[in-house]
Amino acid sequence: MRLLLVEDDPMIGASVRKGLRQDGFAVDWVNDGEAAELAIGQGVYDLMLLDLGLPKKSGLAVLKSLRARGSDLPVLVVTARDAVSERISGLDAGADDYVVKPFDLDELAARIRAVLRRRAGRGDPLLRYGKLEFNPASREVRFDGAAVSLSARELALLEAFLDRPGAVLSRAQLEEKLYGWTQEVESNTVEVYIHGLRKKLGADFIRNVRGVGYMLSGPQ
Amino acid sequence: MTSIRRNLLVWLLAALSAGLFAGAVGIYLQARADANELFDYHLRQVVASLPGRTFPAIIGHETAILEDGTVIQIWDQSGARLYFSHPQARLPERAELGFSTVNTSQGRWRVFSAIVGSNVVQAAQPMHARGQMAAGVALRSTLPFLILFPVLGIAIVFAVRHGLAPLDLLAAGVTTRSAQSLAPIQETGVPEEARGLVHALNGLLVRLGQALEGQRAFIADAAHELRTPLAALKLQMQLVGRAQDADERRAAQAELEAGLARAAHLVDQLLMLARQEPSAPVPATQCALADIACAIVAARAPLALQAGIDLGVKRAAPLILQGDPAALAVMLGNLVDNALRYTPSGGSIDVETYEEDSAIVLEVADSGPGIALDERERVFDRFYRVPGSPGIGSGLGLAIVKRIAQSHSATVLLDERAGGGLRVRVRFPRGT
Secondary structure, three states: EEEEEEEOOOOHHHHHHHHHHOOOOOEEOOOOOOHHHHHHHHHHOOEEEEEEEOOOOOHHHHHHHHHHHHOOOOOOEEEOOOOOHHHHHHHHHOEEEEEOOOOOOOHHHHHHHHHHHHHHHOOOOEEEEEOOEEEEEOOOEEEEEEEOOOOOHHHHHHHHHHHHHOEEOHHHHHHHHHHOOOOOOOOOOHHHHHHHHHHHHHOEEEEEEEOOHHHHHHOO | OHHHHHHHHHHHHHHEEEEEEEHHHHHHHHHHHHHHHHHHHHHHHHOOOOOOOOOHHHHHHHHHHHHHOEEEEEEOOOOOOEEEOOOOOOOOOOOOOOEEEEEOOOOOEEEEEEEOEEEEEEEEEHHHHHHHHHHHHHHHHHHHHHHHHHHHHHHHHHHHHHHHHHHHHHHHHHHOOOOOOOHHHHHOOOOOOHHHHHHHHHHHHHHHHHHHHHHHHHHHHHHHHHHHHHHHHHHEEEEEEEEHOOOHHHHHHHHHHHHHHHHHHHHHHHHHHOOOOOOOOOOOEEEEEEHHHHHHHHHHHHHHHHOOEEEEEEEOOOOEEEEEEEHHHHHHHHHHHHHHHOOOOOEEEEEEEEEEEEEEEEEEEOOOOOOHHHHHHHHHHHOOOOOOOOOOOOOOHHHHHHHHHHHHEEEEEEEEEOOOEEEEEEEOOHHH
C-alpha cells in the first residue's frame, strides 16, 4: 500500500513516515498543498494523509479540488483544530475519516486500514483469497490454516495482489507499491520477492503473464 | 467617603435653617423699627395731650396711658417738679428737649421732652417693652415656618432620595451583572448628569472586551500551536517504544529530545511574549546598547562557529537609551537567533549600534535568503512562519521583537541588506 503524507511540520512528518513504514506502508511525504497536488497527479497512491493547516494551499482546498476532479482517492484528514465545525467541513469536503493531533501511530494505521477496507467494499478485516488469509493489522498470513512467515517486502507485494485480485500488475506497478521516494529500488527485487512468495505459498500461486506482469491464479 | 446624598441633605437642611433664622432676625429688626416709630409717636401724643388741662384732670384721665409703663414728669419754669407719675422710676432729673435714649439702672429708656406752655413735660418709656413687642411680632410671623420646618425637611429628604434614585438603579444594574458580561450599560433613561459616566464606562467595557478577546484568541492560538509539538512528541515517543535494536532506539531518542527542545522553546517564547504585554510598564533604566550587543554576540558565538557563520559586532557606538535592558537583550537575542537559523554555512551576520537622524539604531544584517516583500508585514504576526521555513521555529520571535520595540516606542524596519540577505533595524527615537 502506498500512501501520500501531506504534512508541513518536519518532526511530525518524519515520525509518521517512519512509523507507517514500520507498519508495512510505502510512504511519500510532501510539505505543502501544491506539492501534494503534483504528487497526486502521479496516480500511484492508495490513500492520502492530509493535514489541513498547510502552507501555499490549504488541505481543505486540496481535498475539494481533488473531489471536484472526480478522484475517489481515499483521504484521511489530520487536523490540529478539534472544533467540530472543522471536522465536519473536512468530512463534507470528501474526507473518509479524520484524526486529531496529537494522535497515536497505531490508531492512525488502524484507521488507514479501515478506510482502505471500506473503500474495497469489505467488512472483514482479514483479506481472504482461496486458502489464504492475510491480516493487514498484524501482518500475519495463514495458508490452509498454517501460519506462513513472510518478509515485510513479500507481505507488501502480497497485499498489492490481494487488493486487486484478478488484475495483472506490471513490475513497475508492483515497485510503486513497494517503495516510497526516498527508498532505493533494488534491481530484480520484484522477481526475488515473487520467487519467495511462490516458494512459501506454492509455485502456481502467482502466475506470470508474459510481457505484461503478474497475477494471482484463481482461488482454489 | 463622600456621599452626594449626605452632602445634599446637609447643605439643603443647613440652608433652610439659616434662611429661617435670617428671616426671623429680619422680621424682628423690622418689627422693632416699626415699634420704635409707633412708640415714639405715642410718646409725642402723650406729651401733646397734656397742655391746657389741670393736673388732677390729667392724672385722672391719663391713668390708662400710664398703665403701659409710660412715666411722665412735669417741671415748671423754675425747675421744680410739679408731677412725677412713678416716683420709683430712676429717670434723670432733667432731660434735653426732643427724643433721647438714656441708660439707667433699670435699663434703657426712650425719653421725649417738650415745652408745653410754661412747663417742661417729659414722657419716658422703657425700651424693653419695644423689644418684647418686636420679638412677639417676629415670633408670630415665624411660627408657621417653624411648624413647617419638619415637613420641609421630610420633603427635602424625599426629593434628594428621589433625585438620586437613578444612580442607585444604575449601581444596582452594574453590581448584579455577571463578571463575564461586557454588554454595554443602557444609556437610555440615564439622567443627563450620569450619562457622561455611563458613556465612559461603556467605552471602558468595549476596550476591556477587546483586551479579553485578544487574550482569548492568544490562548486559543497558543493551545493550537502547542498541539503540533505535542503531537510530534507523542509520535517520537511511540517510535522509541517500537525500536528493535539499540541503534534504532538511540536515533529515536535523539529525535524525541529534539522534539522536547522544540516544545520547551515554544513555551519559553510564549512566556516571553506574555511578559512583554503592552500593559506592563517598562522599567526605565540607562541601557548601554553596545554592551548588550556585545554580550548577545558573545553568547551566540559558539553556535555561529559550529554553523560556520561569521557572527560579529561591526560597529558599537557607545549610545545610552532609557529602557528595560533585559527586554532589549531578549529582542536582540531573537534577531540574532533568527539570523543564525536562516543564514547558510559560510555566511555572515553583522550586529551594529549607531546614531542616525536623531534616532538610535540597532541593526542586525545577515546573508540569508531575506524575506519577500509581501511577507514583511505578516512575519510580525504571532505564530506566523514564512512557508517553507527550515528548522523548527515557534513563529513568535519577531512578534516578541515587535512587542518589545513598541514598549520602547521604537519601530522595526525590515529590508534587504546590500548584497543580499535580511537587514533588521530597530529605531529608537532620541529621548527615550
